[in-house]
Amino acid sequence: MAELFAVEPALASAPVSASTSASKTSASKGSTPASKTSAPERMKWKYRSLKLIILTAVGFLGLIFLLHENDRDTTLLPTQESAQEDRLSHVLSMVPLARDYKQVPGCTENSTVVNVSGFTQLPDHIKNFLRYRHCKEFCMILDVPNKCGGAQASKNVFLLMVIKSSPRNYERREIIRKTWGVETTYQGLQVRRLFITGVSSNLLEARKMNRLLQLERQEHRDILQWDFYDTFFNLTLKQVLFHQWMEEMCPGARFIFNGDDDVFVHTYNVVQYLVGLASTNDSHLYVGQLIAYVGPIRETWSKYYVPKQITNSDSYPPYCGGGGILMSGFTSHAIYKASLDIELFPIDDVYLGMCLKKAGLAPASHMGMRTVGVSIPSSKLDAFDPCYYKELLMVHRFMPYEMLVMWHALQDPNLVCGQIYKIYLGF
Numbered sequence: 001m002a003e004l005f006a007v008e009p010a011l012a013s014a015p016v017s018a019s020t021s022a023s024k025t026s027a028s029k030g031s032t033p034a035s036k037t038s039a040p041e042r043m044k045w046k047y048r049s050l051k052l053i054i055l056t057a058v059g060f061l062g063l064i065f066l067l068h069e070n071d072r073d074t075t076l077l078p079t080q081e082s083a084q085e086d087r088l089s090h091v092l093s094m095v096p097l098a099r100d101y102k103q104v105p106g107c108t109e110n111s112t113v114v115n116v117s118g119f120t121q122l123p124d125h126i127k128n129f130l131r132y133r134h135c136k137e138f139c140m141i142l143d144v145p146n147k148c149g150g151a152q153a154s155k156n157v158f159l160l161m162v163i164k165s166s167p168r169n170y171e172r173r174e175i176i177r178k179t180w181g182v183e184t185t186y187q188g189l190q191v192r193r194l195f196i197t198g199v200s201s202n203l204l205e206a207r208k209m210n211r212l213l214q215l216e217r218q219e220h221r222d223i224l225q226w227d228f229y230d231t232f233f234n235l236t237l238k239q240v241l242f243h244q245w246m247e248e249m250c251p252g253a254r255f256i257f258n259g260d261d262d263v264f265v266h267t268y269n270v271v272q273y274l275v276g277l278a279s280t281n282d283s284h285l286y287v288g289q290l291i292a293y294v295g296p297i298r299e300t301w302s303k304y305y306v307p308k309q310i311t312n313s314d315s316y317p318p319y320c321g322g323g324g325i326l327m328s329g330f331t332s333h334a335i336y337k338a339s340l341d342i343e344l345f346p347i348d349d350v351y352l353g354m355c356l357k358k359a360g361l362a363p364a365s366h367m368g369m370r371t372v373g374v375s376i377p378s379s380k381l382d383a384f385d386p387c388y389y390k391e392l393l394m395v396h397r398f399m400p401y402e403m404l405v406m407w408h409a410l411q412d413p414n415l416v417c418g419q420i421y422k423i424y425l426g427f
């Protein structure tokens, strides 16, 4: 898949100076008429030199204008208040909104859903889900086709960390890059990292966020972005698009960690665990926090509310909590194949359970995967004691700064567990 737009840093910097000088000029121009009214002798020199400055500035501005004649957005002399906003929008106008791209024909809304009984009473996000449920093809805005070294070489990737991240979660991505998501080798085994994302559904934010992701991809080569709105009910779509991408770009990766950007992963333990599995080649693995014997929540106030119009069934197949899942490349492929025949379901981890069921595979529980956090035996003990995390593979949910502190504590060769060991955060 081609990278749809390359980043040109040079383009971004030039217009900034153009509109900055424009605003400066307009500000000084505004003050001229006052000194013009009565021009006493001693003011003349001042006035002349002011005039000279203005003329020079206007000339300079004209030059800049000529240099940037081809720019779409040549608003001259913006008022000072709007200057900053204008400068930003000028830079951002060069970042196409994903919607500007039409390589993949946009999927059209299913207009017959309005006739589904009770449709008008449904919350907007559910209406939207039903309207676009059939759309599974979206074009890529940012790609890293070489992440696994190409399809052939991808078998050398031992663990691919695939983290679902919303465009605005920049700080979380930065910390993950520095901590548990660092691309390195453990015992000679390659670990690679990817963030998967869509487009901000807030149109005011979308351009800024697209630009941010463009810059991050340029610097870290770890962003996959598709042209769909990154909303909670579109997380399944994100998951399905990722499995599609895997088929083409990284079919040989041995294992995949798939999780959220607010979990903490003990990567070393994960690699140890995976190495320790007997005959791990081409076999099924799908572990996490196992959830079974549950069904759709029918309370309208819930984030997980799934009405009858989406599913009539009162039970979900067993699945693993979506905060963090470990699977094999084999299982990722099985999920992909099953997903071709299963219509999208708004809760992503449940959807994966449906795919497994169809593929005849079962999810399993791993005690080290804690998507609902750890329970601390006594309130007197520090929940942040790294000894609780030493044996775990993954814990939900961490603040970015906690990830950094915990990651370093776990690297500490002097970390002795069995004794009380605490991290002092300094507050």
Ligand SMILES: *[C@@H]1O[C@H](CO)[C@@H](O)[C@H](O)[C@H]1NC(C)=O
Binding pocket: 111, 112, 113, 114, 115
């Ligand atoms: C919805 O149903 C009504 C009555 O059956 C029908 O006239 C109308 O064309 C339907 N609308 C759509 C979009 O299918």
Ligand SMILES: *[C@@H]1O[C@H](CO)[C@@H](O)[C@H](O)[C@H]1NC(C)=O
Binding pocket: 110, 111, 112, 113, 116, 134
């Ligand atoms: C559109 O929605 C109706 C009602 O839910 C459904 O029966 C039909 O299969 C949908 N069409 C497509 C193309 O998904």
Ligand SMILES: *[C@@H]1O[C@H](CO)[C@@H](O)[C@H](O)[C@H]1NC(C)=O
Binding pocket: 125, 126, 128, 129, 132, 227, 228, 229, 230, 231, 233, 234
């Ligand atoms: C999912 O993304 C598509 C494409 O941007 C959008 O049309 C749809 O409304 C989104 N669905 C939800 C439930 O947000």
Ligand SMILES: *[C@@H]1O[C@H](CO)[C@@H](O)[C@H](O)[C@H]1NC(C)=O
Binding pocket: 155, 278, 279, 280, 281
């Ligand atoms: C699994 O595959 C790797 C790489 O292809 C190979 O080095 C290893 O020996 C295989 N292990 C088993 C148990 O077959």
